[in-house]
Every structure is written in structure tokens, then in C-alpha cells.
């Protein structure tokens with residue numbers, strides 16, 4: 001499959017690239033810091049630019065079977081409209097280039113998934129993560145109304161351990177305790193979802 005991965009210099013995106021390389025996909029990466037992808041030279045096509053830039057998105061999207069977005073704000077708790085700007089850009093470019101499949105990494109607690117959070121999670125989402133979550137929710141409204149074949153993935157707290165190969169994924173999961181999941185397992189699911197029709201136009205909550 002021809003995959004465009006946006007956010008590949010981040011820790012979750014790196015796992016998605018590893019997973020896609022193992023399965024033999026043809027990978028294009030849109031990144032604003034191509035120097036962070038030195039190890040991938042020769043294995044993937046790299047397009048340099050910002051994930052909110054229309055021209056770059058159109059160039060990267062041409063000929064792709066699916067686009068995977070693992071964008072994030074790193075350690076910042078301010079969204080700076082990244083998610084809404086990227087959603088509009090990605091959807092606009094997808095429509096121009098005829099790409100229909102989008103797998104979008106969000107966060108558990110955004111939108112309706114908030115209803116299934118623990119009291120502790122709800123407190124975090126309403127305080128520290130509030131600004132990020134408001135913009136993520138707005139971006140997901142844009143995605144749901146886009147007409148694309150989207151899947152929005154909602155992981156609990158992300159960890160950096162190796163893939164366990166066992167995780168729970170469902171439209172809704174009522175949380176208990178301190179749920180978490182390794183980025184490598186999230187990447188495995190994202191990759192599978194992009195190759196499969198099962199998760200089209202569905203929320204995928206994922207946790208250990």
C-alpha cells in the first residue's frame with residue numbers, strides 16, 4: 001500500500017513508520033525536520049514542509065492509498081490550532097488528489113470518549129490538557145464531516161515500551177485504574193486500520 005505518514009518524527013509516528021516498513025508498504029513522509037529522518041534515507045520518500053501548508057500537502061498526497069496523521073504538540077499544552085489547521089489542510093489536499101482513506105491519531109478523553117474516562121482522567125482533561133483537547137475535538141468535527149473514510153484513534157496514556165501484541169480496541173471502553181498503552185501497539189493498530197475497511201468512519205478507543 002502507498003502510505004503518507006504525517007508526524008513521523010514524533011515517537012508514535014516513528015513506530016508507525018517501522019511497522020509499515022516491516023510490512024513492505026511504500027512510504028512517503030511529510031516532515032518539517034527531515035534531518036530527524038536520516039536513518040530512513042533511501043527507504044522512504046521524504047517531503048519537507050509544514051503539515052498545515054496546502055501546497056506541500058497536495059504534493060505529498062498525490063498517488064497515496066491512505067494518509068496516517070500522528071501529529072502532536074510534543075510537551076506543549078497549547079494547541080495553537082495545530083489540529084484544526086492540519087485537518088482542514090489534509091482534507092482539502094485529499095479531496096484535490098482523490099485520496100479517501102484517513103487514519104487520525106487523537107487522544108482518549110477527546111469528544112464523546114470523555115464520558116468513559118475515570119475521575120482522575122477527567123480532571124486531567126479538564127485542566128492541564130483542556131486547550132489541546134478543545135482543538136482536537138474541533139478538528140475531529142471537521143474530519144467527521146469531511147466525507148472521507150476516516151478512522152479516529154483514541155489511545156490512553158502513551159508509553160514507550162515494546163509492542164505487547166495484545167491490546168483492547170473498541171468504539172467505547174469504560175476506563176478503570178490508570179490505563180495506558182505502548183506507542184508500538186498503537187502503531188500496530190493504526191497500520192492495520194489503514195489496510196482494512198473494518199474501522200472506516202469509526203472511533204477506535206485503544207488501551208492495554
Ligand SMILES: NC(=O)c1ccc[n+]([C@@H]2O[C@H](COP(=O)([O-])OP(=O)(O)OC[C@H]3O[C@@H](n4cnc5c(N)ncnc54)[C@H](OP(=O)(O)O)[C@@H]3O)[C@@H](O)[C@H]2O)c1
Nearest residue numbers: 007008009010011012033050051071072073074107157158
Ligand atoms: N503523551 C500521551 O500520553 C498521549 C496520550 C494519548 C494521545 N496522545 C496524542 O498522540 C499524538 C502523538 O503524540 P506523540 O507523543 O507520539 O508525538 P509528539 O511528540 O507530539 O510528535 C508530534 C509530531 O507532530 C509533528 N508536528 C507538529 N506540528 C507540525 C507541523 N506544523 N508540521 C509538521 N509536523 C508537525 C512533530 O514534528 P517535529 O518533530 O518537527 O516537532 C512530530 O513529528 C499527539 O496528538 C498526542 O496528543 C498523547
